[in-house]
Amino acid sequence: MDLGLKSILGIALLSALMGCQDAPGTAVEFGDAERKQLGRLSPLGDVPPDPTNRFADDPNAARLGHWLFFDERLSLDGQVSCATCHVPTHAFSDPKSLAKGMGLGERHAPSLINVAYGRWFGWGGRADSLWMQALGPLENPLELGGHRDLIADLFHDDPDLKRAYETTFGPLPNESDVTASDEVFVNVGKSIAAFERLLVRGNSRFDQFAAALASNRSDGIEALSDSEQRGLHLFLTRANCTQCHLGPNFTDSEFHNTAAPPHPEGRRDDPGRFQGIAHVQGSEFKASGIYSDDRNGTTANRVQHLVKSSDSFGAFKTPSLRNLAGRAPFMHQGQFEDLDAVLHFYDTREGASVTSHHQEQILAPLRLSPSELSDLHAFLGSLEGAALDPSLLVPPAGPSLSD
Numbered sequence: 392m393d394l395g396l397k398s399i400l401g402i403a404l405l406s407a408l409m410g411c412q413d414a415p416g417t418a419v420e421f422g423d424a425e426r427k428q429l430g431r432l433s434p435l436g437d438v439p440p441d442p443t444n445r446f447a448d449d450p451n452a453a454r455l456g457h458w459l460f461f462d463e464r465l466s467l468d469g470q471v472s473c474a475t476c477h478v479p480t481h482a483f484s485d486p487k488s489l490a491k492g493m494g495l496g497e498r499h500a501p502s503l504i505n506v507a508y509g510r511w512f513g514w515g516g517r518a519d520s521l522w523m524q525a526l527g528p529l530e531n532p533l534e535l536g537g538h539r540d541l542i543a544d545l546f547h548d549d550p551d552l553k554r555a556y557e558t559t560f561g562p563l564p565n566e567s568d569v570t571a572s573d574e575v576f577v578n579v580g581k582s583i584a585a586f587e588r589l590l591v592r593g594n595s596r597f598d599q600f601a602a603a604l605a606s607n608r609s610d611g612i613e614a615l616s617d618s619e620q621r622g623l624h625l626f627l628t629r630a631n632c633t634q635c636h637l638g639p640n641f642t643d644s645e646f647h648n649t650a651a652p653p654h655p656e657g658r659r660d661d662p663g664r665f666q667g668i669a670h671v672q673g674s675e676f677k678a679s680g681i682y683s684d685d686r687n688g689t690t691a692n693r694v695q696h697l698v699k700s701s702d703s704f705g706a707f708k709t710p711s712l713r714n715l716a717g718r719a720p721f722m723h724q725g726q727f728e729d730l731d732a733v734l735h736f737y738d739t740r741e742g743a744s745v746t747s748h749h750q751e752q753i754l755a756p757l758r759l760s761p762s763e764l765s766d767l768h769a770f771l772g773s774l775e776g777a778a779l780d781p782s783l784l785v786p787p788a789g790p791s792l793s794d
């Protein structure tokens with residue numbers, strides 16, 4: 392064999408090997424930068440631990456929380472529960488734009504699927520733990536409108552609830568004890584949070600594709616159609632979505648001002664994160680407070696480092712883009728009725744609110760072609776995770792696992 396032929400064979404071998412790096416069969420090429428981003432978007436992974444809640448992964452607590460999530464007796468008029476606004480068959484979100492409980496609220500009730508992956512809760516991040524978050528609506532006059540004293544009474548009066556409580560938390564505190572209702576109240580929050588931690592949907596077709604690409608396997612690539620792959624590529628590159636929607640749950644868990652126009656019946660100057668920071672800092676239920684089970688941990692320290700700056704005015708939490716199907720309308724006031732309306736807004740910036748002075752400079756119109764928009768839309772549809780266990784969508788037989 393002469394040297395020329397050898398080197399031709401060598402080059403052929405080398406390029407065949409390099410060819411393997413672009414896993415065969417992708418509709419568009421995913422370069423190193425894109426692959427790196429994919430590694431930060433997938434897989435979803437396990438729900439992160441919550442040391443501020445000792446009962447976060449306690450099955451008895453989750454069962455009690457599951458029951459309480461649907462229990463309308465926690466509300467002032469006996470007709471509102473968490474499920475009134477976080478409708479289980481609507482991805483635990485609200486089909487209405489603005490939430491309505493005891494009264495009409497100012498924001499849209501977001502989906503609770505994968506909520507336990509978050510760092511801050513509420514559109515403005517008014518809570519730093521899931522259990523702290525759950526305590527808000529219980530006493531908010533526009534939501535359940537209840538009161539911790541009445542909630543404690545309910546536990547004393549209902550033998551099934553009392554038994555469920557005592558299985559997890561020990562003896563129900565005596566009603567004459569001044570801190571009794573606070574203690575019960577906090578444990579109600581911790582149980583509901585334990586339930587919410589079960590609302591997880593990962594392993595979407597997108598994750599199968601990302602896993603195949605990461606290991607240069609060709610099987611799994613077909614999990615995404617050509618159009619979905621092109622949409623994914625746009626998502627990572629020109630459409631700039633990963634500027635904010637980055638991380639295993641497709642969010643940076645931070646706050647941004649997208650200047651989405653307000654809902655016709657919505658508030659025009661919602662302070663968003665600006666108010667959220669003040670709320671979490673002032674709350675007795677924050678992660679560094681006396682009811683937390685980890686007062687000096689990472690979550691507690693986070694609040695210490697928050698700076699209340701005017702830049703946070705009108706900024707809202709980046710929502711997850713996993714499991715978008717069946718949870719319209721979108722944004723903090725539910726101002727966009729479907730995904731096409733959201734994409735149209737990012738594409739044109741039409742109607743961008745001029746009332747807010749601290750808009751993000753990074754959001755410029757994308758001006759994608761109609762077929763690019765439809766690719767992007769198709770890709771977002773590939774983020775549907777495996778279905779939830781149907782038993783989570785309805786109230787359980789009783790508040791205890793033995794019921």
Ligand code: HEC
Pocket residue numbers: 460471472473474475476477490491492493496498499500501502503506509511512513514515516517521524525526528529533534535583587
């Ligand atoms: C009246 C409707 C309504 C009811 C009832 C209600 N919520 Fe909500 N929920 C909302 C709205 C609106 C928001 C957004 C609030 C904000 O931005 O501060 C929200 C936000 C949340 C969040 C934050 C999600 C995230 O991604 O940050 C969680 C968790 C949550 N609710 C759980 C509950 C629980 C648990 C209950 C019952 C104790 C409950 N909600 C009752 C309307 C409701």
Ligand code: HEC
Pocket residue numbers: 514626630631632633634635636646647648649650651707708709710711712715720721722723724730733737751753754
């Ligand atoms: C500057 C950060 C940023 C960028 C860039 C960005 N988003 Fe968002 N996205 C957000 C924030 C913040 C919200 C919530 C805004 C609100 O409620 O007012 C949001 C909301 C959404 C929603 C609604 C989800 C829901 O549950 O309500 C969708 C869908 C969405 N973005 C998709 C995209 C896509 C697709 C791109 C790329 C074209 C993109 N986003 C780029 C920050 C961003």
